[in-house]
Amino acid sequence: MSAHAEKISYGGLIKNGIFGENPIFRVALSLCPAVAVTSTVRGGVLMGVGVLFVQTMVNLTVSIFRKFIHPRVRIPAYILIIATWVTVTDLSLNAFAHDAYKMIGLYIKLIVAFAIILSRAELFASKNKVVPSFFDGLGMGIGFLLALTVISFFRELVGKGSLFGHAIVSTKPVLIFIMPAGGFFVVGLLMGLFNWIDIKFFGGGGASGGGH
Numbered sequence: 001m002s003a004h005a006e007k008i009s010y011g012g013l014i015k016n017g018i019f020g021e022n023p024i025f026r027v028a029l030s031l032c033p034a035v036a037v038t039s040t041v042r043g044g045v046l047m048g049v050g051v052l053f054v055q056t057m058v059n060l061t062v063s064i065f066r067k068f069i070h071p072r073v074r075i076p077a078y079i080l081i082i083a084t085w086v087t088v089t090d091l092s093l094n095a096f097a098h099d100a101y102k103m104i105g106l107y108i109k110l111i112v113a114f115a116i117i118l119s120r121a122e123l124f125a126s127k128n129k130v131v132p133s134f135f136d137g138l139g140m141g142i143g144f145l146l147a148l149t150v151i152s153f154f155r156e157l158v159g160k161g162s163l164f165g166h167a168i169v170s171t172k173p174v175l176i177f178i179m180p181a182g183g184f185f186v187v188g189l190l191m192g193l194f195n196w197i198d199i200k201f202f203g204g205g206g207a208s209g210g211g212h
Helices: 003-022 029-036 042-063 071-094 098-114 115-123 130-159 181-201
Strands: none
Touching: 003 130, 029 098, 029 130, 029 181, 042 071, 042 098, 042 115, 042 130, 071 098, 071 115, 115 130, 130 181
16 A cells, blocks of 8 residues: 555544544434533533543554454453543543643543443454554544534533633523533534535435444
8 A cells, every 4th residue: 555545544534533433423422421521612622632532542552452352351351441541541630730620520530431432442443453543543532522622612602601711792691501401402403413414515324323
């Protein structure tokens, strides 16, 4: 394979994570955190960055050790790898960004149970070499980060009339948008819009799946 073809392939993996198999808007995985932490843009961005790091490092680790992990214990092994990188993220955030940790520290620990991370370890990283696995994890992580950022943008703007804690509009906010029910409503609307654009203009097949 030529260097140019490799670049196209790696770029395609990133594009796939953002558009083709976006964890939230296309695959519909990890919807619970998409609601739990997106009442503010800051919370959504911080969680997205955490997932981006964990997803990328888990893909790398699983790919490196894929030939040494017995198929019968692969799921427990993947969970252990995920838990290790979540712990690294949790401790690092607490040590170097304590204010951010106080905001999302509880949710960082729950990344261990995010379906999207385990699914990419099983479906891609365990079957591919290190570099493609890195770009797959990077693409999925960026897709997750962008999805949380968009969701939190609309929820904070409409539900609080602010962005990053700064007042933007003076009209009365629609408080339901910062509540869990409003979060699922926003996720559903944005998922529908995302998939309509994909089907209408790019010939996509819409969202599928579901999970935590």
